[in-house]
Amino acid sequence: MHFIQGTDYECWVVIENGPLAITxxxxNGESCVKAPKDYTSNDYKEAEKNSRAISLLQSGISESETNRIAGCKTAKQILDSLALAHEGTVQVKKQRIDLLMQQYESFRMHEDEPIKSMSSRFSNITNELSNLGRQFETEDIVRKILRSLTKKWR
Known part of the structure; x- marks a missing residue:
């Protein structure tokens, strides 16, 4: 997301909202789709945004993902296809959040586990929750880590 926004923010808008219709x-004062033969140079620049957005998305996915998006005609379709494949439906997302919250709530440091390893395990849980829209206050995370430490660390 940030790579695309930093490269061309208008492309990100096309990815989120779909391609702009050149009208x-x-x-009669009604708006209709303009035929490509009637495009101006500015119209072509607008039409290129979807292609540039598709190119940016394709450059960021693995070869194994290419088949998943092969039938997509717009950058928005590619984003929706990848989101569904990786995030799942709303129901799957909620179930994933429930599972991760259970891991968060029952999180404990293992005996003889290095602090770096424990911190990494905990960060993986909170980062996944954050990616799914579940945020935590910094002080809550610190309190949770302190409660999770073994007696040796207390």
Whole structure:
């Protein structure tokens, strides 16, 4: 997301919202899709945004993901396809959050576990929850880590 926004923010807008329709107002004052033969140079620049957005998305995915997006015609379709594949449906997302919250709540440092390893395990849980939209206050995380330490560390 940040790579695309930093490269071309308008491409990110096209990815989130879909391609812009190049329109013209007809004699009746109604808006209709403009034929490519009638495009101006600015129209072509707008039309290129979807292609540039697709290119940016394709450059960031693995070869194994290429088949998943092969039938997509717009950058928005690619994003939706990848989101569904990796995040799942709303129901799957909620179940994943429930599972991770259970791991968060029952988190404990293992005996003889290095602090770095424990911190890494805990960060993986909180980062996954954050990616799914479940945020924690810093003080809550610190308190949770302190409660999770073994007697040796207390």
């Amino acid at each position: 013209i107002t007809d004699a």
